[in-house]
Amino acid sequence: MPEAPFGVLALYPTAQALLDAIPGIKARGFSSLEAYTPFPVHGMEAALGLKKSRLGTLVFIMAVLGAVSGFLFEWWTSAVDYPLVIGGKPFNSWQAFVPVMFEVTVLFATFTAGLAMLFLFNKLPFFGSPILGSKAIRGTTKDRFGLLIMPEAGVLDVEAASAALLETGGSEVEVLAAPDSTPPGLGWWLKTLSGITAACVVTGFGTAWAIKIYPTLPPMVHMEVQPRLDAQKADSFFADGHGMQLPPVGTVARGYMPLLAKSPEEAGKELINPLPVTPAVLQAGRDLFNNHCAVCHDRLGTGKPWLTSAYTAKPADLQASTYREAPDGYIYYVIAAGKGAMPSYAADLSANDRWAIVDYVRALQRSQHAEPEDVQ
Amino acid sequence: MSSGSGTMVRNLLLLSAVGLSGAAATYFVEGPARFWANWLVWMVFGIAVGLGCLFIVALEHQVQSVWSVPLRRVPERLSSLALWVTPLVVAALLCLPVLYPWARPEGASVPAVVLKSAWLNTPFFIIRTLACVALWFLAYRLVVKRSFEQDRSRDPMITVRLRRYAPLVLAIFALTLTTVAFDWISSLEPVWYSDIFGVYLFAGTFLSGLAATTLGTLYLYNRGRLPGITKDHLYNLGGFLFAFTVFWGYIAFAQYMLMWYGDMPEEVFWFKQRTTGGWLALSLILGIGHFFVPFLALVSRKAKTNPKRLRWVSLWVLAFMLIDLYWLIFPAVGAKVRLGWPELSFALLFLPLGLLAARAAMAKGEDTPVGDPFLQEGLEFRL
Numbered sequence: 001m002p003e004a005p006f007g008v009l010a011l012y013p014t015a016q017a018l019l020d021a022i023p024g025i026k027a028r029g030f031s032s033l034e035a036y037t038p039f040p041v042h043g044m045e046a047a048l049g050l051k052k053s054r055l056g057t058l059v060f061i062m063a064v065l066g067a068v069s070g071f072l073f074e075w076w077t078s079a080v081d082y083p084l085v086i087g088g089k090p091f092n093s094w095q096a097f098v099p100v101m102f103e104v105t106v107l108f109a110t111f112t113a114g115l116a117m118l119f120l121f122n123k124l125p126f127f128g129s130p131i132l133g134s135k136a137i138r139g140t141t142k143d144r145f146g147l148l149i150m151p152e153a154g155v156l157d158v159e160a161a162s163a164a165l166l167e168t169g170g171s172e173v174e175v176l177a178a179p180d181s182t183p184p185g186l187g188w189w190l191k192t193l194s195g196i197t198a199a200c201v202v203t204g205f206g207t208a209w210a211i212k213i214y215p216t217l218p219p220m221v222h223m224e225v226q227p228r229l230d231a232q233k234a235d236s237f238f239a240d241g242h243g244m245q246l247p248p249v250g251t252v253a254r255g256y257m258p259l260l261a262k263s264p265e266e267a268g269k270e271l272i273n274p275l276p277v278t279p280a281v282l283q284a285g286r287d288l289f290n291n292h293c294a295v296c297h298d299r300l301g302t303g304k305p306w307l308t309s310a311y312t313a314k315p316a317d318l319q320a321s322t323y324r325e326a327p328d329g330y331i332y333y334v335i336a337a338g339k340g341a342m343p344s345y346a347a348d349l350s351a352n353d354r355w356a357i358v359d360y361v362r363a364l365q366r367s368q369h370a371e372p373e374d375v376q
Numbered sequence: 377m378s379s380g381s382g383t384m385v386r387n388l389l390l391l392s393a394v395g396l397s398g399a400a401a402t403y404f405v406e407g408p409a410r411f412w413a414n415w416l417v418w419m420v421f422g423i424a425v426g427l428g429c430l431f432i433v434a435l436e437h438q439v440q441s442v443w444s445v446p447l448r449r450v451p452e453r454l455s456s457l458a459l460w461v462t463p464l465v466v467a468a469l470l471c472l473p474v475l476y477p478w479a480r481p482e483g484a485s486v487p488a489v490v491l492k493s494a495w496l497n498t499p500f501f502i503i504r505t506l507a508c509v510a511l512w513f514l515a516y517r518l519v520v521k522r523s524f525e526q527d528r529s530r531d532p533m534i535t536v537r538l539r540r541y542a543p544l545v546l547a548i549f550a551l552t553l554t555t556v557a558f559d560w561i562s563s564l565e566p567v568w569y570s571d572i573f574g575v576y577l578f579a580g581t582f583l584s585g586l587a588a589t590t591l592g593t594l595y596l597y598n599r600g601r602l603p604g605i606t607k608d609h610l611y612n613l614g615g616f617l618f619a620f621t622v623f624w625g626y627i628a629f630a631q632y633m634l635m636w637y638g639d640m641p642e643e644v645f646w647f648k649q650r651t652t653g654g655w656l657a658l659s660l661i662l663g664i665g666h667f668f669v670p671f672l673a674l675v676s677r678k679a680k681t682n683p684k685r686l687r688w689v690s691l692w693v694l695a696f697m698l699i700d701l702y703w704l705i706f707p708a709v710g711a712k713v714r715l716g717w718p719e720l721s722f723a724l725l726f727l728p729l730g731l732l733a734a735r736a737a738m739a740k741g742e743d744t745p746v747g748d749p750f751l752q753e754g755l756e757f758r759l
Contacts, residue, residue, distance in 0.1 A: 042757060042758045043758030043759070045759060046758060046759075052677070056676070056677065060675065087637060087639065088639070089637075095633050095636050095637070096633075096637070098633065
């Protein structure tokens with residue numbers, strides 16, 4: 001028995017003509033039909049009697065899987081494997097994960113839809129449907145409507161099928177031969193593999209030639225390539241081969257004054273406040289104090305924190321006589337080195353900032369313990 | 377009218393009267409704030425259903441959609457609800473000093489509110505409200521009224537004219553709905569602001585309009601009054617409900633996530649309120665009920681053509697629009713979740729009235745726009 005063809009194809013002039021033809025063809029006993037139209041035609045699914053596609057269920061399952069794996073991935077990276085505080089949020093913040101979950105859901109769903117359609121339902125790797133080689137293909141991608149009668153259980157009466165198509169208003173009937181389904185031989189493999197290799201070689205050399213051997217114009221490198229040393233890069237200029245060198249021992253950064261004293265008392269004896277008390281200094285000191293110190297010491301320095309009762313440390317009352325009588329250097333030292341529960345402010349406040357705060361603290365103390373002559 | 381429906385009307389009116397006495401008692405026993413908060417919920421609900429239907433009508437004309445022509449009479453009829461609620465809107469102007477801090481001297485002097493005083497002041501608020509009401513009547517005239525005339529005159533030019541006015545009606549819709557959102561809801565907490573809030577209310581409004589349209593369509597469909605309407609038409613309604621369920625979820629979450637991330641005090645306190653105490657439970661119920669349940673109920677293709685499924689999802693969506701409004705409005709007037717006889721009274725007062733208004737509206741004109749030249753083509757629509 002000769003092998004059945006892929007099918008018999010005919011063209012119809014309008015979508016309506018095609019829809020109208022289908023019942024007639026079914027009445028003649030052909031039920032394995034496929035339509036080729038340049039755009040989706042309303043009512044076609046029902047006319048062809050297409051069964052509900054299983055694609056939707058598959059996509060739904062994969063989408064749910066995508067959402068779950070998106071969440072697990074986010075949770076594992078940000079709460080388990082590499083917890084970083086971001087914006088003060090808890091490590092495991094589902095709110096922040098939702099956008100990623102959403103994207104992964106869409107990714108899984110679209111890839112499933114696309115690949116499942118190609119492999120499961122369109123039977124890839126069966127490249128090149130015979131339709132592509134038909135004469136009708138030009139029409140069905142433009143302004144004609146094709147109908148294909150396919151064999152049922154491997155059998156197709158070509159004569160009867162052609163007649164059915166013609167009688168229902170079809171024209172340009174053509175019989176499409178079944179694609180060759182014998183497995184490819186050695187020659188095919190040789191041809192294919194050497195073709196792929198040749199393509200790789202040509203592109204590889206072509207690219208190398210275009211960017212290395214023929215670089216009359218440097219390609220756009222933005223600002224990446226510059227005649228300077230980058231941090232962390234190797235360089236032959238120095239003997240040790242490092243581009244970045246350690247500063248010589250004893251180097252001090254500009255504007256940085258190391259704290260040599262070992263205790264506030266020592267600092268109080270050694271250090272002298274270099275800043276004059278001027279309105280500008282007091283103004284600066286006030287801003288710095290209110291920004292850095294007032295949360296814990298209150299605006300007046302009374303040591304009543306604005307924090308909730310969850311903060312249990314007791315900030316010092318800067319109005320107390322101990323601190324009114326302590327020398328400037330003492331307070332300067334506490335700002336720089338911290339004390340007990342109070343952190344060091346060395347990284348946030350420069351030497352001048354600290355002295356300005358000290359001047360302002362003095363002003364605060366005097367404002368709360370004014371002498372009669374202060375108010376005259 | 378048969379005597380059976382006569383008794384039904386009487387019973388509904390009776391229920392409403394019971395609700396009215398409960399509502400009045402609320403004013404005196406529980407205080408005006410709770411009274412007006414309930415009032416606001418039902419008022420905005422009515423606006424949402426009515427304007428949602430009006431939007432569906434205008435949208436059909438704007439995009440010249442044909443499949444929906446045979447169903448258009450339902451949203452056309454129900455859009456009159458937007459006009460029925462206007463007395464509630466005008467009466468609600470009395471509540472400004474009760475509910476809105478910016479309308480009280482001590483509330484208006486908060487610095488963040490002073491900045492907004494050019495917009496949030498009583499005279500301008502009243503002007504805006506009256507303008508919205510007037511614009512709704514205008515929009516109804518432009519895009520709905522003539523369609524009923526077409527039943528008799530069969531003049532195809534009417535369709536052309538309706539389509540011409542559609543963009544204007546859409547502009548009116550966008551403008552007035554955003555005003556309702558900002559004025560009546562978000563200014564309850566005048567310090568708070570959210571740029572997306574108008575879109576949030578729009579999502580709920582469109583969903584409410586769709587749900588009402590679906591219910592109206594099924595009402596006629598089940599009684600055989602929509603010959604020629606197939607599951608393919610129902611599928612589109614189901615598809616719309618599904619799509620805008622997702623849209624609501626997207627917008628609601630977008631608003632929440634940005635504020636949660638930004639953590640700005642003038643924004644985040646609004647969500648803080650709604651995620652502490654009993655409000656947290658309500659927020660969770662809202663997220664699950666307004667998004668996940670209809671999403672899962674409608675995700676399959678079969679569900680979108682199943683009249684029973686569509687009916688309960690539509691009722692569900694309307695119920696969650698109410699819960700959504702309660703969730704938006706009530707935290708501004710009381711610290712705790714309060715659901716009791718006052719809320720029940722208001723439901724008894726307004727639900728029967730709304731049903732009666734919808735019933736009267738559903739009797740207007742033919743069941744399909746018989747004069748529309750696209751009717752036949754719309755009936756032939758298949759997936």
